[in-house]
Amino acid sequence: MTADSAQSLARLAAERVDHRFKGLPPDADGLTVAELAGQRRNLFTGGFATPVLALSAERLEHNLKLMETYAARHGLAFAPHGKTSMAPQLFQRQIEHGAWGITLAVPHQVRVARAFGTRRVFLANELVDAAALRWIAAELDADPDFELICYVDSVRGVELMDAALQGAARPVDVVVELAAGEGARTGVRTEAECAAVADAVAGTRTLRLVGVAGYEGEVPKADTERVTAWLRRLVALAADFDKAGRFAGLDEIVVSAGGSAWFDAVAEVFAEIPELSLPVLKLLRSGAYVSHDDGHYRKLTPFNRVPEEGALEPAFRLWTQVVSRPSAEQAFVNAGKRDAAYDLDLPFAQVIRRDGAERPATGVSVTALSDQHAWLATTPEADLEVGDWVGLGLSHPCTSFDKWQLIPVAEADGTVVDYVRTFF
Numbered sequence: 001m002t003a004d005s006a007q008s009l010a011r012l013a014a015e016r017v018d019h020r021f022k023g024l025p026p027d028a029d030g031l032t033v034a035e036l037a038g039q040r041r042n043l044f045t046g047g048f049a050t051p052v053l054a055l056s057a058e059r060l061e062h063n064l065k066l067m068e069t070y071a072a073r074h075g076l077a078f079a080p081h082g083k084t085s086m087a088p089q090l091f092q093r094q095i096e097h098g099a100w101g102i103t104l105a106v107p108h109q110v111r112v113a114r115a116f117g118t119r120r121v122f123l124a125n126e127l128v129d130a131a132a133l134r135w136i137a138a139e140l141d142a143d144p145d146f147e148l149i150c151y152v153d154s155v156r157g158v159e160l161m162d163a164a165l166q167g168a169a170r171p172v173d174v175v176v177e178l179a180a181g182e183g184a185r186t187g188v189r190t191e192a193e194c195a196a197v198a199d200a201v202a203g204t205r206t207l208r209l210v211g212v213a214g215y216e217g218e219v220p221k222a223d224t225e226r227v228t229a230w231l232r233r234l235v236a237l238a239a240d241f242d243k244a245g246r247f248a249g250l251d252e253i254v255v256s257a258g259g260s261a262w263f264d265a266v267a268e269v270f271a272e273i274p275e276l277s278l279p280v281l282k283l284l285r286s287g288a289y290v291s292h293d294d295g296h297y298r299k300l301t302p303f304n305r306v307p308e309e310g311a312l313e314p315a316f317r318l319w320t321q322v323v324s325r326p327s328a329e330q331a332f333v334n335a336g337k338r339d340a341a342y343d344l345d346l347p348f349a350q351v352i353r354r355d356g357a358e359r360p361a362t363g364v365s366v367t368a369l370s371d372q373h374a375w376l377a378t379t380p381e382a383d384l385e386v387g388d389w390v391g392l393g394l395s396h397p398c399t400s401f402d403k404w405q406l407i408p409v410a411e412a413d414g415t416v417v418d419y420v421r422t423f424f
Helices: 003-013 033-038 057-073 088-096 107-115 130-142 155-164 191-202 224-243 263-270 296-300
Strands: 052-056 102-104 120-126 147-152 172-177 207-213 253-257 280-284 316-327 330-333 348-354 357-360 364-369 374-378 389-393 406-410 416-421
Touching (some): 033 416, 057 406, 088 107, 107 120, 107 130, 130 147, 130 155, 147 155, 155 207, 172 191, 191 207, 207 224, 253 263
Parallel strands (some): 102 120, 120 147, 147 172, 172 207
Antiparallel strands (some): 052 316, 316 330, 316 389, 330 374, 348 357, 348 389, 364 374, 406 416
16 A cells, blocks of 8 residues: 555545434444444444445455455456445555556546545546546656556547647557447447557557457347457457557557456456467456445356356345334335435345344345335235334445445444445
């Protein structure tokens, strides 16, 4: 950890707890985050108010170690996507667990990362905003240790970047983004167009082409065969660019892909990268692993296909309280769209707590969300009363973190040992 990073994270610990942070104990108002963490309050008996989102300390650490080990085993550099958590404390822990840097998507996220001392950023998006480009140029000029790599996918985009960056002392490193297919998201559709974009970069002094990249998660009707075929196109593009001398003068060539659903295919194909004129930085960008989930990524994780490599563990649980039990078939808890991810799946009722005892949420399911309520359907075997705490599993980490500014990190017995600050 750099001195700047340590100082910035220390400022987070000195922040005062108050009404901004939902779910925290009302009697903690005025304490610093460090003071509250030092009290090691219990999530269930320490005055926390429902709804409250918690991260499992043990599962968080397990996931960090697992992906560190996976990347090292497969010879991959790792730049986890920070948009998942937007939590500088987690960025730092990811870097301590071997990450090359942090992937981000928009300029504001880069500003957050830089405010907390992140030295390497992979911006997995096109950037043509002149004000943001001028700010990035100033950051690069002011800090020789700062590295940033950005997507480009059009000659017009290159022209706009070049115009905004006139006068910058250091060029901005860029990679040509290869689209995942016709009708996919951003990226260049054909290899010929990729060459045209690369030529446009070469015609500037403000940009430097350092590699190729893309996102296999956007491959239409993605399956192992289609994803693998696209990844081989990406590798072939890097080889063609190298053969044409487009990477002359670099120390390494960047080839990057990898979301959270197909990183096993990325590892397999990147292992096939032929010897090029320079060393290759094989950069994986999976981000959802840090918390994993109980829905979308539980079903899609590559570890389902390669169980011998380990297994991620869902680290989130949203604790809610039953506030209404109008019938034997229905109940309502006090968390809704403001608190829980719902863009991919509804939350999952997992456990019930009553009088300090925890048991499975048998016969309880979430059927809908209002702004501040979850609708529960209950079957005859459901033992549920007003006042019970219900622990919900969530689907999609990226839309879970963004609803909470300060998240307790709790050990298995409920002892809260830390608080994670997010910046969305």
